[in-house]
Amino acid sequence: MDDPSTNPFADWLLHRAHLAGYDPDARDTHDTVSILAALALDEGLNPEQTIALAHSLDVTPQEVTDAYLGEMRQRTLTQLLDHPCLAALDAHLDVIARTG
Numbered sequence: 001m002d003d004p005s006t007n008p009f010a011d012w013l014l015h016r017a018h019l020a021g022y023d024p025d026a027r028d029t030h031d032t033v034s035i036l037a038a039l040a041l042d043e044g045l046n047p048e049q050t051i052a053l054a055h056s057l058d059v060t061p062q063e064v065t066d067a068y069l070g071e072m073r074q075r076t077l078t079q080l081l082d083h084p085c086l087a088a089l090d091a092h093l094d095v096i097a098r099t100g
Contacts (some may be wrong), residue, residue, distance in 0.1 A: 003040040007035050007037055007041070008054075008071055009041060009067055009071050009072075010033050010042060010070040011033060012035075012068075013033045013036055013037060013057070013067075014029070014030070014033050016059060017029055017033065019057075019058070020035045020056065020057045020058045023067035026041060036053065037068075040068040040072065041068060041071060041072045041075055042072075042075075044069075044072060045064070045065070045068070047056075047061075049088075050064050050065060061080075
């Protein structure tokens with residue numbers, strides 16, 4: 001699981017949890033943040049999870065989604081481009097874009 005200091009969404013969650021009255025130094029707070037961040041960044045949160053998390057952090061569901069969506073997309077793109085065939089395709093498309 002990600003360390004909140006190295007993961008922007010987990011860091012955001014920890015900050016919001018602190019503002020909502022949770023102990024930011026408590027082990028269970030860190031464990032919960034790590035699990036939620038891993039789930040959000042790997043699979044995204046479904047509407048029910050997003051609403052429940054937003055409620056517990058006293059933010060809107062859109063704020064929760066906005067906090068992780070960009071990072072999730074970047075991770076997905078990085079994972080895709082790690083595949084050799086897709087990396088080669090990406091390089092080929094870059095060449096086409098530069099010459100077209």
